[in-house]
Amino acid sequence: MEKEYSIGEFAKLTGITERTLRHYDQIGLLKPSEYTEHGHRKYSNASIAQLQKIVVLKFLDLSLAEISEHLKQPEQNFLKTLAVQANMLEEKKEQLETVLQTIARVQSTVSESKAVDPDSLLILIHALKNKEARNQWIDEHATGSVYNKLHAYTAQLELDQEMTVWTSKMKRFIQEGKAPHDSEVLDHVEAMISFMKPMVEPLLDDEARKQLMNNEGSFQEPNPYLFPSAFNEEEEKFMEKVVDELISSKINIDQDES
Structure with missing residues (x-):
């Protein structure tokens, strides 16, 4: 039995x-x-x-x-099933390798000694995942005006450790309820400007500077999916106020010196 x-x-x-x-x-x-x-x-x-x-x-x-x-359907061609499955697994293997490379890039970009909020890390991973599409978009829109040219360059800085850490610290300031005119906030924004200035200035030839001075040329809004903002709408408004405060403080300093 x-x-x-x-x-x-x-x-x-x-x-x-x-x-x-x-x-x-x-x-x-x-x-x-x-x-x-x-x-x-x-x-x-x-x-x-x-x-x-x-x-x-x-x-x-x-x-x-x-x-x-x-x-x-045991009578179906199992060798054909194996061939299809092998192709699918090769694609999955490539995807896994890409994921592992992305994780390694993030780990090397942001050390554990730096405080980075999860949302900033997710945006960084999103940028790395879509790097090819982002570069294609930039290539298509980088010309035409100085604004597009500047955005095309600064968009690449989003993948930099300095930018990721800077964003996280700014979001923490906002969560702590600091005011736009707070000295720590203003110093933090000024630090980022100082970081970007030597990288951006070489892009500004005489013609580009003229366009900026005269507010000439259009700006192509970036694809919001490929280039998501690290800040929500409320945080964006806070950032605008901070920039206004920074400009105002600079003007006052110049007037005092005069």
Whole structure:
């Protein structure tokens, strides 16, 4: 007589949990060979053979739905299934390598010694994930005016450690309820301007400076998906006030010196 196993025995024999076996039963993937009069599941050697197929197909990364379809059509060309699965796994392998490279880039960009909020890290990862599309957008919009040219360059700075850490600190100032005229806030903005100035100034030839002075040329708004703002609407308004305060303080200093 063919040996029968209770669900507990079958789980112990195969290494598959009872919970998984019940799930397979519920979705029709692996039905017990029979149910006792009290509704208990019984499995047979044929159940072992069926489970072996399921485990192998799952190892090949087929979904449970795909496994179910395959088991219903055992006559289908399995070599073709393997070829399709190999192509899909190659694509997944490339994706995983990209993810690992992105994680490594983020870890090297932002050290644990620097306090960075999770949202800033997610924006950095989003930028790295879409780097190719971002570069294409920049190439298409970098010409035409000095504003587009400046944005094309400064957009690349978003991937810099200094910018990520700076953004996190500014958001922390806002969360702490600091005012736009707070000296720490103004110093922080001025520090970023000082950081960017030597990088941006070489882009400003005489013609570019003339455009800026005369407010000439248009600005192509960046794709909001590819270039998401690190600040929400309320934080953006706060930043505008900070810049206004900084400009005002500079004007007052110049007048005092005069």
